[in-house]
Amino acid sequence: MRQLTLKPAMEKVAVEIDRHFDLLLEVPDDARRVLYEAMRHAAIGGGKRLRPLLVCAACDLFHVDRDAAMRVAVAIECIHVYSLIHDDLPCMDDDDIRRGKPTVHKAFDEAAAVLAGDALHAVAFEILADEATSADPFVRIELVAELARASGPGGMAGGQMMDLAAETESFDLSTVTRLQQLKTGALIGFCLEAGAIMGRVPPEGRGRLRGYARDIGLAFQIVDDILDVEGDAGATGKAVGKDAAAGKATFVSLLGVDRARQQAEMLVSQAVSHLSNFGAEADLLRAVADYIIERDR
Numbered sequence: 001m002r003q004l005t006l007k008p009a010m011e012k013v014a015v016e017i018d019r020h021f022d023l024l025l026e027v028p029d030d031a032r033r034v035l036y037e038a039m040r041h042a043a044i045g046g047g048k049r050l051r052p053l054l055v056c057a058a059c060d061l062f063h064v065d066r067d068a069a070m071r072v073a074v075a076i077e078c079i080h081v082y083s084l085i086h087d088d089l090p091c092m093d094d095d096d097i098r099r100g101k102p103t104v105h106k107a108f109d110e111a112a113a114v115l116a117g118d119a120l121h122a123v124a125f126e127i128l129a130d131e132a133t134s135a136d137p138f139v140r141i142e143l144v145a146e147l148a149r150a151s152g153p154g155g156m157a158g159g160q161m162m163d164l165a166a167e168t169e170s171f172d173l174s175t176v177t178r179l180q181q182l183k184t185g186a187l188i189g190f191c192l193e194a195g196a197i198m199g200r201v202p203p204e205g206r207g208r209l210r211g212y213a214r215d216i217g218l219a220f221q222i223v224d225d226i227l228d229v230e231g232d233a234g235a236t237g238k239a240v241g242k243d244a245a246a247g248k249a250t251f252v253s254l255l256g257v258d259r260a261r262q263q264a265e266m267l268v269s270q271a272v273s274h275l276s277n278f279g280a281e282a283d284l285l286r287a288v289a290d291y292i293i294e295r296d297r
Helices: 002-024 033-043 050-061 066-087 110-129 137-151 156-165 173-198 207-230 242-246 251-255 257-273 280-294
Strands: none
Touching: 002 033, 002 050, 002 066, 002 280, 033 066, 033 110, 050 066, 050 173, 050 207, 050 280, 066 110, 066 137, 066 156, 066 173, 110 137, 137 156, 137 173, 156 173, 173 207, 173 251, 207 251, 207 257, 207 280, 251 257, 257 280
16 A cells, blocks of 8 residues: 555656656757756656655655655765766776766767766755745755765765675675675665754764664665566666676675575564654655665666
């Protein structure tokens, strides 16, 4: 039944995100045209929009205005898209396909891809710092600080560096877990934290949401590792089998497919248990947890 809640919510958020990017990234009639076209290529269309959905679902818990919530959702998607553009570069993962279409450096060139990622990174913080996101300057600065922390060396960028090192170093399970908590989990954690910040929930009142975010973040990555082994590139919209080819330690290589799937299922169950103090207003978050374990892309 919870999936009945999820599908329309995902479709609504996807439409809203595309509309916001369409307005935000209007192509200028000057020499920056290619930059904007590259940003639009990466940002509009495709993708699960999971992070924006989580922001909106977390904001709904605290009755945050939808327009304000969507601004935060667009900001986190800017960071996510920038990370995908840069991850796909030849100096990183060297991928040709993303979200079922050519990666930005293939559709344009490497310089345009680097600048498109840089620009989206900057736009994210511009959105959060704008009074339209919140009239409260303390809310805005906390959003900026938390997103910077989640996307920097103590978060996503640090995790990506560990991921590159994984090609030449032997990582054990605890190290792989730490890698993924930084690379994937930190931004997912921000999504839930942002809802609490927008709802003016003090830090000491955010423990259950942080627990939920931690568990679904790890479950998400475990399922990604399973899909890299068992998935179909047509369904996932990106290349599969790359981790094994690169010799990287993953949850699947360390645990095996069956144990990895059991671990993901346990984490999802644990994530849902963190929401026990909430009522129907948390049903969308519960549905997202279910989706993470059932998805095929």
